[in-house]
Amino acid sequence: MSNWLKICALDDIPRLGSRVLRREGAPDIAVFRTAEDTVFALEDRCPHKGGALSQGIVCGNKVACPLHNWNIALETGCAIAPDEGSTKTFPVKVEAGIVLLALEQPAHV
């Protein structure tokens, strides 16, 4: 069992855009939607200087950070070379038009 959380409808996120999920006492999460309707979730903090990735421009499966234009891969959260660093990713999926996010990995399966 995993604790999937319904966070919004797919159409609440613009194509090539994102929404921000606020959490109490924990960093925000940025939820992205690509041109192909794939959804990704990353901690909303750029590995460079903490820029809000949710505010960046999405191209392909990457987001360009709004502060200094680092490119971050959405699947892995890793900065694209030559930059180095990574941000945390979260499992997400879309079912029947609803976006579901797994906040914590369950301890046992």
Next chain:
Amino acid sequence: MNKNNKLKLVCVGNGMAGMRALEELLKLAPELYEITVFGAEPHPNYNRILLSPVLAGEQTLPEIVLNDLDWYKNHNITLHLGKKITEIDRVKRVVRADDGSEAPYDRLLLATGSNPILLPIPGMKLPGVLTYRDIADTEGMIAAAAQYKNAVVIGGGLLGLEAANGLKLRGMDVTVIHLAEWLMERQLDRTAAGLLQKSLEAKGLKFRLATQTQELIAGESGRVAAVKFRDGSTVAADLVVVAIGIRPNTELAEKAGLHCNRGVVVSDTMQTYDPRIYAVGECANHRGIAYGLVAPLFDMAKVCANHLAQMGIGRYTGSLTSTKLKVTGIDLFSAGNFQGGDGTEDIVLSDPIRGVYKRLVIKDDRLVGSVLYGDTVDGAWYFKLLRDGRKVADIRDKLMFGESNLGDTGHQGQNRAAAMSDDMEVCGCNGVCKGSIVKAIKEKGLFTLDDVRKHTKASSSCGSCTGLVEQILMFTAGGDYSAAPAVKPMCGCTDRTHAETRAAIRDHELLTIPEVMKFLEWRTPNGCASCRPALNYYLISTWPHRAKDDPQSRFINERAHANIQKDSTYSVIPRMWGGVTTADELRRIADVVDKYRIPTVKVTGGQRIDLLGVKKEDLPAVWRDLDMPSGHAYAKALRTVKTCVGAEWCRFGVQDSTKMGQDLERGLWRMYAPHKVKLAVSGCPRNCAESGIKDVGVIGVDSGWEIYVAGNGGIKTEVAQFLVKVKTAEEVLEYSSAFLQLYREEGWYLERTVHYVHRVGLDYVKQRILDDAAGRKALYERLLYALKDEPDPWAERVAGADRAQFQPLQPAASREGATA
């Protein structure tokens, strides 16, 4: 086809051009080919031009390797070192090496470089006689220098002088023999060559000019012992280096029946007469030219890779080259046609005491050549002017004094890249010092400005240090590598230039970003953060009220209609028409600051007030409570119209500059443009509103208004140029609007008016705005049409538009449900 269904690509020549082409190819189509490389030298690809610093003892051989053996392995390239290809069988499509090994090909890339030219005189084969081309030659010279005393270098060109300098530094007694009357006669005029000779003599080199060599004479041991000249005299020599020129290495191609003529003849797609066979680098002859420098081969490699990758869109159209001598302590630069000739004018600065000589050759109001000696700081800048073919009338009086004289800010006028210490800061935006740039260039084998930007971030923000970074590249890597083609593609997603893209959008009525990308064959599915905003602007400015704005293709500031700050809060700058406000507005601002606990309130440099540190979700409410229009301080759009108090109050004022400014601002606000646009109106020539450094600056005079255009007060201070004097306020509106509409229609994204006008020339602007009254009115009409019904973005959002982006998602507990 072979077992894994890949095409076979064989590259003959493991040098700079061949490997560069493969690198470019691997970027575009990493899986398309099974690649095999044959190199006659026993080394992986190295930076040949750094042989000179190696010879001079400034660098070591391992430092100049560009692609180590792991690189080949990691890219699954089969590498044959120390094997020379002796035959191409074009029927069976197989190449054969001198050791008998063979490799079949579907595509063949020839990158065999050049061979040194030998002297047709007796004694050339004696031990102790070398040419200067590769690692073996360099090692031979280093070994000879350790053992012998007397060296003679035949040839006073670039290579010869670098060899002579290196041998001298290794302790030899060196004489340079040169056939022409002055050194480097193909790169320098006589005066500069004289200065060069003097500095080299001061380093201990000896010269014999206008001298022809007749014979190399052997000593008792059989090794070369002397050089004999036409006039009968001789010079002792235990080492002779012949560096009289190079010849494209076409032996293999000729044997295979490929058309050669001082190089393997190639088309603009780098294909030889056999379309399966490509050629790049010094072995190729393109449009009659065989180049002998690296800058062109990078352009060739790019085009060749594009075609090998089956994209088929790039064309190589030739390169302009520049020369820099890599002898430490000697600054010498030449480019273009520096000899002058019919229809050219010279500007010459000669200061023999300081050892400085500069010559600029101008033809038809454009720089066509330059020779710099002793002070080459502006070499890169002159070369850029030359390549861009920019008109120079407007800067002609300052041209000789260099770029910094035009007002570069941000690095204290510090320009001498060579003289800078490693810890000195080059890029003030990203805090990058010289040492880190030099290190990246050496360790990562960087060649272009773009590479340096990517790896070090230097020059990637405001760009004011670009010239300096180019110089560091030149000094560290040796040549002018930054020779970006004058026609630069928009970004890595395409080979199209801004101009081509704008034209296609207009001529083919393209209305959406996907349409443009499909029509112009973009390489990436949805572009990048650099081309998408440009395309969005081109669409909405070309097709107002037809093309739909795409918020996801705008930088966050224009999407959120506020400026993002380092902590991801936003700043809010409401519009204050012409810098004038009221008690009411100020009261509302004060209330908003209290209500939303806004941490900082600041008066901006644009005569209005900035509220800093606003949370994104508060923005719509802040805008609602302010009840003022957007100041567009975040947009590539009309920003501010600064005014002075003017005739209404000021004791000197002759025109009502405040009202004029407000009218301009009300007429032009909501106007998107290639970059931000700033205006100013002053009430008299005292010019308190600083109209002289604005995109459009208006100055009131007794009899009317003077209009100045294309000024800039930012990274590089550029004084606005006088456009016209008019009588009425209506005319000010019409002329200013027409100028801005012209810029909106023709400017490239992120090009400010100053750069646009530099590119097209003020004469052209005058012709469109002043000489053509109907055209001017039509431009004005088109701007009015574009602005018609354009909403205030803040009011729109207060009314509810685009709500989602300001509202975070809240994971409600009730929504939780195990669905999987």
